Amino acid sequence: xxKKFIDDCDIRSNxxxxxxxxxxxxxxxxxxxxxxxxGSDLIGIGTIKISF
Numbered sequence: 811x812x813k814k815f816i817d818d819c820d821i822r823s824n825x826x827x828x829x830x831x832x833x834x835x836x837x838x839x840x841x842x843x844x845x846x847x848x849g850s851d852l853i854g855i856g857t858i859k860i861s862f
Contacts, residue, residue: 812832816823832839 812828813823813825816828
């Protein structure tokens with residue numbers, strides 16, 4: 811999915827690095843809530859500290 815987007819936008823990229831990052835992030839890249847983290851929100855920071 812990301813590779814197609816990068817190719818469609820004609821962006822130069824490192825495919826091996828992209829694959830490694832995607833594997834490292836695991837299922838979080840598909841979780842809508844994982845992109846909504848506020849660094850100024852104390853509850854969000856607490857969740858990050860506990861989860862990671």
